[in-house]
Amino acid sequence: MITVKDLEDYNRFIGDKEKIKAKIKTLQLKFNNCTDNLKATTLSDMPKNFSNEFNSGTENVLLKKEKLLEQIQLLEITVSEIDEKLVDINMSILKLNQDEQFIIRKFYFENIRNYPTIADLFKKEFGKYKHPSTIWKKLKKALKKI
Numbered sequence: 001m002i003t004v005k006d007l008e009d010y011n012r013f014i015g016d017k018e019k020i021k022a023k024i025k026t027l028q029l030k031f032n033n034c035t036d037n038l039k040a041t042t043l044s045d046m047p048k049n050f051s052n053e054f055n056s057g058t059e060n061v062l063l064k065k066e067k068l069l070e071q072i073q074l075l076e077i078t079v080s081e082i083d084e085k086l087v088d089i090n091m092s093i094l095k096l097n098q099d100e101q102f103i104i105r106k107f108y109f110e111n112i113r114n115y116p117t118i119a120d121l122f123k124k125e126f127g128k129y130k131h132p133s134t135i136w137k138k139l140k141k142a143l144k145k146i
Helices: 004-008 010-037 057-094 098-109 115-126 132-145
Strands: none
Touching: 004 010, 004 057, 004 098, 010 057, 010 098, 057 098, 098 115, 098 132, 115 132
């Protein structure tokens, strides 16, 4: 079930998805570059006390890689959740007739909030004029269907 808020946030969802994908690429590059710092353990890295903690560059690199991998996985889950939301929105809109789809897309996705402007665009698209009050009524009817 989608809401009017989901329709209003459609473009934000797409923008967030692109930002997250860019962040994932950046983290993947960092992840791939971490292996450059791997080296064998030297005697100076061996524990000198009873806690058995390594002061190892290799161990630190592996811990960093593990943290980066966790971040990448969380971001990929977020992207898949956004994809699901976008699919839900698009599937809900496909249930509408052509006129209603056009009006919803103009009003919410292209952010045209002026009914006379939508009426003019409607005339250009379909070749028939709809009065702005009719556009408003069709929008309200479409929102009830969704």
